[in-house]
Amino acid sequence: xxxxxxxxxxxxxxxxxxxxxxxxxxxxxxxxxxxxxxxxxxxxxxxxxxxxxxxxxxxxxxxxxxxxxxxxxxxxxxxxxxxxxxxxxxxxxxxxxxxxxxxxxxxxxxxxxxxxxxxxxxxxxxxxxxxxxxxxxxxxxxxxxxxxxxxxxxxxxxxxxxxxxxxxxxxxxxxxxxxxxxxxxxxxxxxxxxxxxxxxxxxxxxxxxxxxxxxxxxxxxxxxxxxxxxxxxxxxxxxxxxxxxxxxxxxxxxxxxxxxxxxxxxxxxxxxxxxxxxxxxxxxxxxxxxxxxxxxxxxxxxxxxxxxxxxxxxxxxxxxxxxxxxxxxxxxxxxxxxxxxxxxxxxxxxxxxxxxxxxxxxxxxxxxxxxxxxxxxxxxxxxxxxxxxxxxxxxxxxxxxxxxxxxxxxxxxxxxxxxxxxxxxxxxxxxxxxxxxxxxxxxxxxxxxxxxxxxxxxxxxxxxxxxxxxxxxxxxxxxxxxxxxxxxxxxxxxxxxxxxxxxxxxxxxx
Ligand code: SAH
Numbered sequence: 001x002x003x004x005x006x007x008x009x010x011x012x013x014x015x016x017x018x019x020x021x022x023x024x025x026x027x028x029x030x031x032x033x034x035x036x037x038x039x040x041x042x043x044x045x046x047x048x049x050x051x052x053x054x055x056x057x058x059x060x061x062x063x064x065x066x067x068x069x070x071x072x073x074x075x076x077x078x079x080x081x082x083x084x085x086x087x088x089x090x091x092x093x094x095x096x097x098x099x100x101x102x103x104x105x106x107x108x109x110x111x112x113x114x115x116x117x118x119x120x121x122x123x124x125x126x127x128x129x130x131x132x133x134x135x136x137x138x139x140x141x142x143x144x145x146x147x148x149x150x151x152x153x154x155x156x157x158x159x160x161x162x163x164x165x166x167x168x169x170x171x172x173x174x175x176x177x178x179x180x181x182x183x184x185x186x187x188x189x190x191x192x193x194x195x196x197x198x199x200x201x202x203x204x205x206x207x208x209x210x211x212x213x214x215x216x217x218x219x220x221x222x223x224x225x226x227x228x229x230x231x232x233x234x235x236x237x238x239x240x241x242x243x244x245x246x247x248x249x250x251x252x253x254x255x256x257x258x259x260x261x262x263x264x265x266x267x268x269x270x271x272x273x274x275x276x277x278x279x280x281x282x283x284x285x286x287x288x289x290x291x292x293x294x295x296x297x298x299x300x301x302x303x304x305x306x307x308x309x310x311x312x313x314x315x316x317x318x319x320x321x322x323x324x325x326x327x328x329x330x331x332x333x334x335x336x337x338x339x340x341x342x343x344x345x346x347x348x349x350x351x352x353x354x355x356x357x358x359x360x361x362x363x364x365x366x367x368x369x370x371x372x373x374x375x376x377x378x379x380x381x382x383x384x385x386x387x388x389x390x391x392x393x394x395x396x397x398x399x400x401x402x403x404x405x406x407x408x409x410x411x412x413x414x415x416x417x418x419x420x421x422x423x424x425x426x427x428x429x430x431x432x433x434x435x436x437x438x439x440x441x442x443x444x445x446x447x448x449x450x451x452x453x454x455x456x457x458x459x460x461x462x463x464x465x466x467x468x469x470x471x472x473x474x475x476x477x478x479x480x481x482x483x484x485x486x487x488x489x490x491x492x493x494x495x496x497x498x499x500x501x502x503x504x505x506x507x508x509x510x
Contacts, residue, residue: 013119
């Protein structure tokens with residue numbers, strides 16, 4: 001049997017935890033390789049971005065016993081020799097305390113090709129997320145990054161604490177959680193000013209980020225009282241004193257809040273991004289999926305015919321915009337098919353989706369429920385205008401019904417359908433285990449889908465999880481499931497939803 005061509009190994013930095021800090025190259029590889037071997041430091045949020053490849057965890061956190069470095073080296077070589085492309089995924093930057101030297105050596109020895117994809121190291125990300133400039137004119141002319149682990153193996157160089165204590169630059173010390181007392185003792189013995197400011201940054205860039213600012217003399221005791229968790233990074237030096245001016249992260253309104261989002265992607269990208277920007281940690285569990293209609297060709301034909309015979313086109317959602325433009329494209333058509341037709345959009349998100357397709361809607365109602373589109377349309381329509389409405393299969397028919405009642409000729413075309421997702425029990429359970437502060441719904445179907453799967457699994461939302469909805473129709477669906485709605489978006493937009501969460505969330509220490 002001919003031997004397999006050896007595969008390639010990509011040594012990829014996963015960044016410090018926040019998935020937004022992964023590089024584009026790293027993200028691409030998480031979909032393109034055959035196997036991903038993540039370290040224990042790689043955050044769950046980044047693991048969730050792996051789409052397709054087999055995952056072989058080689059860190060303690062995932063329940064497997066920690067695999068020894070020797071075994072990891074052997075595994076890498078074996079898998080590559082079998083012809084697999086492999087992503088060796090390491091926390092932060094692989095070149096910073098990533099034990100990459102050993103892996104590179106065995107790959108060299110075995111003649112296996114590799115590529116190194118840098119990542120954002122916690123050495124710079126932790127200070128950045130704590131608002132500590134590593135260098136600053138007149139304050140700190142440089143920075144040094146060292147390990148907090150005392151050299152324990154004979155022959156490896158120990159840390160030259162006296163040189164570090166005298167540098168008057170920023171010192172970044174990794175691997176500190178259980179050694180803070182030893183480290184500060186070493187610095188004090190080496191002559192460092194006991195009052196020099198120190199920041200301990202725990203779980204930087206992750207939802208549980210905490211920053212403790214103290215002095216070299218008292219940080220160990222303060223960390224003990226606060227019960228610091230790993231991973232944590234220590235930053236020492238005059239630049240730390242600046243952090244209270246620049247602590248941008250703890251100042252965000254939803255910092256430390258966990259939000260369970262049930263909206264399907266790609267829509268989630270918009271709402272998820274807004275929530276993240278407000279500091280929230282988003283647990284994405286789409287409860288519904290948007291799918292093309294069973295008979296997409298029939299829809300495309302109906303669409304072309306409908307557009308020939310209408311004066312207005314009303315889009316009820318972004319998904320309707322996507323569906324219409326996909327159908328037009330399938331017939332070799334484009335935005336010109338709507339030339340000369342007036343266009344109305346339900347919601348600013350829908351309006352934006354239309355704009356992306358080259359259509360500037362003529363009407364975007366101020367209130368974003370179907371009822372107000374009708375009022376807006378009634379004000380604009382000429383007596384004999386014909387209206388074509390695009391919505392979801394089985395969706396609301398308020399616009400059609402009211403316009404019909406007002407004597408207009410209206411056709412409603414189902415443009416797409418939403419189907420409940422079928423999450424596995426572990427997927428549902430893991431979302432609940434994170435004890436979200438909020439569960440957020442942007443459609444009645446998402447409410448029903450989530451609670452159907454909870455009911456099937458005999459589970460319930462944690463008592464402390466509050467429910468937020470985008471508008472009155474979704475609120476009514478929540479009421480049908482006996483849920484108390486704690487926040488309703490006002491206006492009924494994604495931005496309104498984020499504001500409602502902020503308004504209803506108690507301020508909390510970061
Ligand atoms: N290659 C990694 C570092 C590996 S050593 C990098 O470039 O970031 C592991 C140490 O990194 C931890 O003990 C801790 O000191 C630091 N670290 C990693 N992730 C961190 C995080 N999210 N917050 C604070 N420190 C972190």
